[in-house]
Amino acid sequence: MTYQQPYAYPYPPRPARLPAHPRATTALVLGIVGVAGFFILVLPVIVSPLAWYYGAMAEREAEREPGRYRRAGEARAGMILGIIGTALLGFAVLLLVVIGTLTVVGATYDAGYGT
Incomplete structure (x- = not known):
């Protein structure tokens, strides 16, 4: 008696992982440099203001185009x-x-000491 191979169902295709926004990594690096520095x-x-700007921009564009960029945690x-x-x-x-x-005020106004 021979056994027949069971019918193999193809696995559903795995969704391709969308790339993060290019400025998301830039925002993360600038943020780390700014705070640690x-x-x-x-x-x-x-x-640091550049990191804030790039992160907000990457977050907005990823939200606006969900099929193009994933919402990255880096942003x-x-x-x-x-x-x-x-x-x-x-x-x-x-x-x-x-x-x-305080330096200018201290140098301008003499308190009268030493006279």
């Missing part, structure tokens, strides 16, 4: 890191303005 050297925090993470870095940048600028103002 703030604690090492204050200057890299300047790129959202880059956007959040950009927001945090921009807040740190705003705090640093505010701190510099306050220190500068």
